[in-house]
Amino acid sequence: MDTRLHPTALASDLDAQGPLGELHAALRAVLLPLARLAVAQGLPYAQAEALLKLAFLEAGREAHGGHAQRAVSRISAATGLSRREVTRLLQRPEGDPPPRRSPATELFTRWLSDPALRTPEGRPMALPRQGPAPSFESLAQAVTRDVHPRSLLEELCRLGLAELDAAGETVHLLRETYVPQGDLVRMLGFLGANVGDHFSAAVANVLTDGKRHFEQALFADELSGESLEQVRRLVTEQWQALLTALVPAITRLIEEDRAAGRAQDQRLRIGLYTYTDAMPAASGSNPPSPPSDQEN
Incomplete structure (x- = not known):
């Protein structure tokens, strides 16, 4: 069975009217930026297609409750994926767990937003590196006990968000927004x-x-x-x-x-x-x- 898309059929589908046409337009608007990102980062279409299949599989599983291991036929009918493909994808190992939030960026957000850490003019205070609150050490410990305050300070400095003064006693914020330019990950x-x-x-x-x-x-x-x-x-x-x-x-x-x-x-x-x-x-x-x- 030939499953390739023929140009005339594709044009007819994309020219659909009514709600289906609006859905096509919405998907094109969403998919174009994703395609730009994939092309810019060298991700070939085949790999993007594989990710799209996994997304369809997950949506099909959600629609039929839980993992729906016994719902191959229903997932196939809902997504258009063949039963063989659904079975193959369901047998894949589970992916890695989602990454945890960065303690450094959480500390940065706390520092910016805590009224007790702002000057009368509304700017973030410079903080003593150590000691009782308000200090960088106490702020770091309020965010996490799993990472040493020194490590969090080094990470903030690496990201260009903070710096330690020449005496090594006071920490200053350098920015009030976090856009990690140059850090692709x-x-x-x-x-x-x-x-x-x-x-x-x-x-x-x-x-x-x-x-x-x-x-x-x-x-x-x-x-x-x-x-x-x-x-x-x-x-x-x-x-x-x-x-x-x-x-x-x-x-x-x-x-x-x-x-x-x-x-x-x-x-x-x-x-x-x-x-x-x-x-x-x-x-x-x-x-x-x-x-x-x-x-x-």
């Missing part, structure tokens, strides 16, 4: 975690009542490059305010759950992003469009 880790959760939230909203996860966006066009620089500064300020308000509140909730003996089996990710690009065509003499909300 961490950047890919952030991409998978942040975009994966954002996409999961959007899909869950589409497949349910649209209210399960908070997910909204603001869209505007006809801006100049100079205006975008001002917007970037505004967004950075708003993110810092949000971080300062949320981290202590969430930390308190975690402690209250622990004290009350509640099952602590839920996770949370809150994000904010901006994306800028050239408009697809000249705007001509049309008046500027006001910003508009977009949501699922």
